Amino acid sequence: MSGSGMRLTLNIWRQPAPDRPGAMATYHIEDISPDMSFLEMLDTLNERLIAEGEEPVAFDHDCREGICGACGLVINGRAHGPERTTTCQLHMRHFRDGDTIDIEPWRAGPFPVLRDLVVDRSALDRIIGAGGYITAPTGAAPEAHAQPVPKAAADTAFEYAACIGCGACVAACPNGSAMLFTAAKVVHLNSLPQGEPEREHRVLAMVEVMDEEAFGGCTHVGACADACPKGIPLAGIATLNREYLRATASGARPA
Amino acid sequence: MTETAGEPGRPPYHRFRTGEPVSDTRAPDGPVAERWNRRRFEAALVNPANRRGHTVIVVGTGLAGASAGATLAEQGYRVLQFCYSDSPRRAHSIAAQGGINAAKNYRNDGDSVRRLFYDTVKGGDFRARESNVHRLAEISVQIIDQCVAQGVPFAREYGGLLDTRSFGGVQVSRTFYARGQTGQQLLLGAYQALSRQIAAGQVEMHPRTEMLDLVVIDGRARGIVARNLLTGRIDTHLADAVVLATGGYGNVFFLSTNAKNSNATAIWRAHRRGAYFANPCFTQIHPTCIPRSGDHQSKLTLMSESLRNDGRIWVPARAGDTRPPAGIPEAERDYYLERMYPSFGNLVPRDIASRAAKNVCDEGRGVGPGGQGVYLDFADAIARLGRDAVRARYGNLFEMYERITAEDPYRVPMRIYPAIHYTMGGLWVDYDLMTTVPGLFAIGEANFSDHGANRLGASALMQGLADGYFILPATLGDYLARHPGPPVSGIPENHPAIEEAVFAVTDRLYALLSASGDRTPDSFHRELGQLLWDECGMARSEAGLRKALERIPELRAEFWDRVxxxxxxxxxxxxxxxxxxxxxxxxxxxxxxxxxxxxTESCGGHFRTESQTEDGEARRDDEAFAYAAAWEFTSPGAPPVLHREALAFSDVHPTQRSYA
Amino acid sequence: MALATRTGPERPAPAAAPAAAARNRTATPGPHPRPPSLAARPGSSLRLLWRSTIGKKAVMAVSGLFLLLYLVLHMLGNLKIFFGPDDFNGYSHWLRTLGEPALHHEWFLWLLRFALAAAVVLHGVCAYQLSRRARTARPVRYAHRPRGSSYATRTMRWGGVIVALFVVWHILDLTTGTVNPHGEAGQPYQNVVASFSTWYGNVIYLTAVTAVGLHVRHGLFGAAQTLGVNSPRRQAALRRTSDVLAVALTAGFVSVPLAVITGVAE
Structure with missing residues (x-):
């Protein structure tokens, strides 16, 4: 140990199981390199815990490139921490030697804690399953150039399709709302001519399931868009609302 | 017959037996361009009304798995699907950046199915099957249609038509892309199609569930043993066929561009149950990754190969030149790829670019900490196209680079170094994508079939989706129609094969939990990875490989003792x-x-130092090695049996690859 | 077969393991309990709206905009205080005769009052239901206070309650005259001056008007967002409009007690 790295105090939420109480536990860690990612810092802690015979801190992670959406921690009260990025792409150079860091799981009724920092986000999958797709059975597709898509529409679709489903929007929202997540998929698909035939059904069905999953409503705080590592715009929620009201007025029904 | 790859007295694993050759009996004869059509016509069909009675297990939800699960469900089969992540959307296909190839010839630049076929066979250094590759090239055009219909937001021109770019190893512009997130967008398309089937009840999705063994009954794959990662519960799931879409095994190196949890367990346990493993040494090293920053490094991050379209790769001409890049005048820089391969320049295939980077670093001309890096410089592109145009093309990649390294690539050249990225080897499959275990299929990166010894950029997404959307759904139906077998409900719960598989799984987990050692699992993984990178990485020598083969069994014993x-x-x-x-x-x-x-030959990503030309290029030995090596498992640590599948090249004649 | 413990003295007997292994188990690991379905099928569009969070927000937006329009007119009417008692009281009388002869005396006023009361009730009921929902959707606080959101945003709920309570006071004060020191029907000018001649009258009014301003500042932007008027291009302009209107409204209302305090109105 060179001892030249950063020393940190970590307060981490530890909870053994969904139905067991949890609490913050304090760990002191040293020799942290500023070039480490936040998760590599936790790896370092876990290696030590295992060596000491303690159970390591459980957290979801996978690609560590900021694209799979698996990771997500609330760091000092902010979803994904102080930078606008995913937790795996947050680097320790954004902290100072001697800092105390509070690390908590996503908090939302629809995201129950499974263990430590791992939560159940399957509600988001069910929202997609309700209508976050274009029905195009394999083999049925027309030639790709049969229908040009105006570049502006394609760009809008892409901007919203960039959502990684990490759930930071829900975690950051004081109402536990999934509106930004739902908006991202609705705007992506409803912007494209290919998404037109299911336009009304999509938004009604997705919002219905979003409500069934007990996410909160939107109060336009904007914390979701501030926390979003992919920069999904807050105005997307306005488009979602417009699509919803338009679909309702058209007489369409979710099912 | 016993062959010895080493001297007697060496550890037993050095000796292997050679078994009967294996052949791909499913590929039809006739002109290569007509084989897929013929196969589809000859395939037996399952009556749509009867499909509901067939259960198919699909393990994995990446491009191959998600597209297969969705398509099989659309056709009416009952699908049980598994992934270790909390959501099927997180599979590592999502991290693919650059693009997907398709022989659409929208650019009118001379592309065709035949050219894509040719480029891929050549790019694979003549170690892939012609039949498979041609089929892949044919299907490539359908994939783009399918994905556009699903709403994948590919990059478009102002006229509303699809944009393309060029990629390493080819001279046409056939790569479709969605900024630097093509894999994400294609996967989300497949995931959304799968989600629709999950909501409709056609697919029973098991997230956070990991396959730990294969159940083989009466010589057929009939199910899997899987562990619920939340509850630890071990369950047996039975089906009429099992499809493995579990990706590659690049994480064996510890440091790779794979997701941290990507693993080889499913294919390895299937191998232990009788599926041959083909060409395991064919691993791809990607030339443009961010160099490691220290011992804490947990994985490596890839920078899309598309960067080589506009970035120029160089190192100082003189070894030991530690000046900052801006301080090195043009005349003292060596744009070594442009110098050595004038016609392809920075766009040579991955294996060649990677090896060249290693060579210049070995010469002491590497840059950055530890000398393990080369420059990828955008100064010329920024001067030529303007900063905004460069940002439009690569903005998200530049941001990612800056986030990780704290260096601004608009001002300072990127530093890149090769890293393990993809594994061309995998479970041996026939033309129908079925392994040597009847009823067990392997698709996507989990199989070995299409990329030979080196994969071209933007071909993995193409293969995963070709397998999942179009090939497997056709060939699996043929299997089910011809081999109906006893229904799932007719298999007793206490069938000896099920009991044995469940016991094997629980026994192993108990052994892991009860070993009260002093080393973490990661410490063994790191040690193994370093050993493989040193001895079975970018350059492999007989001495090094022997050293590794001696060390691995020791490490394995230590693992079970000290973990x-x-x-x-x-x-x-x-x-x-x-x-x-x-x-x-x-x-x-x-x-x-x-x-x-x-x-003992060099080919593609497999570079044996003993087999190189005077210029240091890979020297193939087509006389001795124009075959796929399919290995049969015997028992742990015991020598496996080699089955050779001879590769015939009737349409693309093997030549020494030249990108000069 | 679950691996129950790591320290089990014995490994499971081979026969025991498969017996516990379920085949083709169909239950997925439990999703958390869901609230009763909000689905409205079949039913009218209004019913669908009322059942959904977005629909409730739309109800709040429309009712809020109606109340805001009323407030703007109310504020403009209040400014007549600067033109003396006759002008002000005449305006008050005119409101009672509005719509005649088609409408009977004060009918317009009562229609308006009913409409306003309905808007307030709808607005309040939706707000109450949505905030209860929000509490279950975010049951646990983080170790740090939320940051970044504006004061106006954070005070919407309590601000709304304050305004609602004020409305009661305001009616008792200046409509029925119950708590007004002057309290003469038909003499609104004198009633206003009397109310703002007391310290508590001013404190209550200024608190409430500040709450109204803050509520409008976030509420107008929120309504635009809810009704789908916002877009990335318009967002900054909408926020500016909300700010300007909130300030103008507050200033207009504050000018009345100010006029009384400074003696411009007496």
Whole structure:
């Protein structure tokens, strides 16, 4: 140990199981390199815990490139921490030697804690399953150039399709709302001519399931868009609302 | 017959037996361009009304798995699908950046199915099957249609038509892309199609569930044993066929561009149950990754190959030149790829670009900490196109680079270094994508079939989706129609094969949990990875491979003796998951090294230092090695049996690859 | 077969393991309990709206905009205080005769009052239901206070309650005259001056008007967002409009007690 790295105090939420109480536990860690990612810092802690015979801190992670959406921690009260990025792409150079860091799981009724920092986000999958797709059975597709898509529409679709489903929007929202997540998929698909035939059904069905999953409503705080590592715009929620009201007025029904 | 790849007295694994050759009996004869059509016509069909009675297990939800699951469900089969992530959307296909190839010829630049076929066979250094590759090229055009219909937001021109770009190893512009997130967008398309089937009840999705063994009954794959990662519960799931879409085994190296949890357990356990493992030494090293920053490094991050379209790769001409890049005048820089390969320049295939980077670093001309890096410089592109145009093309990649390294690539050249990225080897499959275990199919990166010894950029997405959307749904139906077998409900719960598989799984987990050692699973993984990178990485030598083959069994023994896994098996236990995967890597690594040792030629990503030209290029030996090596498992640590599948090249004649 | 413990003295007997292994188990690991379905099928569009969070927000937006329009007119009417008692009281009388002869005396006023009361009730009921929902959707606080959101945003709920309570006071004060020191029907000018001649009258009014301003500042932007008027291009302009209107409204209302305090109105 060179001892030249950063020393940190970590307060981490530890909870053994969904139905067991949890609490913050304090760990002191040293020799942290500023070039480490936040998760590599936790790896370092876990290696030590295992060596000491303690159970390591459980957290979801996978690609560590900021694209799979698996990771997500609330760091000092902010979803994904102080930078606008995913937790795996947050680097320790954004902290100072001697800092105390509070690390908590996503908090939302629809995201129950499974263990430590791992939560159940399957509600988001069910929202997609309700209508976050274009029905195009394999083999049925027309030639790709049969229908040009105006570049502006394609760009809008892409901007919203960039959502990684990490759930930071829900975690950051004081109402536990999934509106930004739902908006991202609705705007992506409803912007494209290919998404037109299911336009009304999509938004009604997705919002219905979003409500069934007990996410909160939107109060336009904007914390979701501030926390979003992919920069999904807050105005997307306005488009979602417009699509919803338009679909309702058209007489369409979710099912 | 016994062949010896080493002297007697060496550890037993150096000796392997050669068994009967294996042949791809499913590929039809006739002109290569007509084979897929013929196969589809000859395939037996399952009556749509009867499909509901067939259950298919699909393990994995990446491009191959998600597209297969969705398509099979659309056709009416009952699908049980598994992934270790909390959501099927997180599979590592999502991290693919650059693009997907398709022979659309929208650019009118001379592309065709035939050219894509040719480029891929040549790019694979003549170690892939012609039949498979041609089929892949044919299907490529359908994939783009399918994805556009699903709403994949590909990049478009102002006229509303699809944009393309060029990629390494080819001279046409056939790569479709969605900024630097093509894999994400294609996967989300497949995931959304799958989600629709899950909501409709056609697919029973099991997230956070990991396959730990294959159930083989009466010689047929009939199910899997899987562990619920949240509850630790071990369940047997039975079906009429099992499809493995579990990706590659690049994580055996510890440091790779794979997702942290990507693993080889499913294919390795299938191998242990009788599926041959083909060409395990064919691993791809991607030339443009961000160099490691220290010992804490947990994985490596890839920078899309598309950067080589506009970035110029160079190192100082003089070894030991430690001046900052801006201080090195043009005349003292060596744009070595442009110098050595004037016609392809910075766009040579991945294996060649990677090896060249290693060579200049070995000469002491590497840059950055530890000298393990080369420059990828955008100064010329920014001067030519303007900063905004460069930002439009690569903005997200530049941001990612800056985030990780704290260096601004608009001002300072990027530093890149090769890293393990993809594995061309995998389970041996026939033309129908079925392994040597009847009823067990392998698709996507999990199989070995289409990329030979080196994969071209933007071909993995193409292969995954071709397998999942179009090939498997056709060939699986043929299998089910011809081999109806007893229904799932007719298999007794206490069938000896099920009991044996469940016991094998629980026994292994107990062994891991009860070893009260002093080393973490990660420490073994790191040690194994370093050994493989040194001896079975970018350059492989007989001496090095022998050294590795001696060390791996020792390390494996030490693992079972000294590993420490805290916690319980009946709850979410990420250390247990990790240790279980490492235990498989410790067996797989041995087979990789043996395969690399036995293949004394160089080809594609497999570079044997003993087999090179005077210029240091790979020298193939088509006389001796124009075959796929399919290995049969015998028992742990014991020599496997080699089955050769001879490769015939009737349409693309093998030549020494030249990109000069 | 679950691996129950790591320290089990014995490994499971081979026969025991498969017996516990379920085949083709169909239950997925439990999703958390869901609230009763909000689905409205079949039913009218209004019913669908009322059942959904977005629909409730739309109800709040429309009712809020109606109340805001009323407030703007109310504020403009209040400014007549600067033109003396005759002008002000005449305006008050005119409101009672509005719509005649088609409408009977004060009918317009009562229609308006009913409409306003309905808007307030709808607005309040939706707000109450949505905030209860929000509490279950975010049951646990983080170790740090939320940051970044504006004061106006954070005070919407309590601000709304304050305004609602004020409305009661305001009616008792200046409509019925119950708590007004002057309290003469038909003499609104004198009633206003009397109310703002007391310290508590001013404190209550200024607190409430500040709450109204803050509520409008976030509420107008929120309504635009809810009704789908916002877009990335318009967002900054909408926020500016909300700010300007909130300030103008507050200033207009504050000018009345100010006029009384400074003696411009007496």
């Amino acid at each position: 420490r896994v805290p916690g319980e098996g009946s709850a979410l236990n990420q250390s247990l998951e990790k240790a279980n995967r490492v235990s498989d890597y410790l067996e797989l690594a041995e087979l990789m090294c043996l395969d690399a040792l036995h293949r």
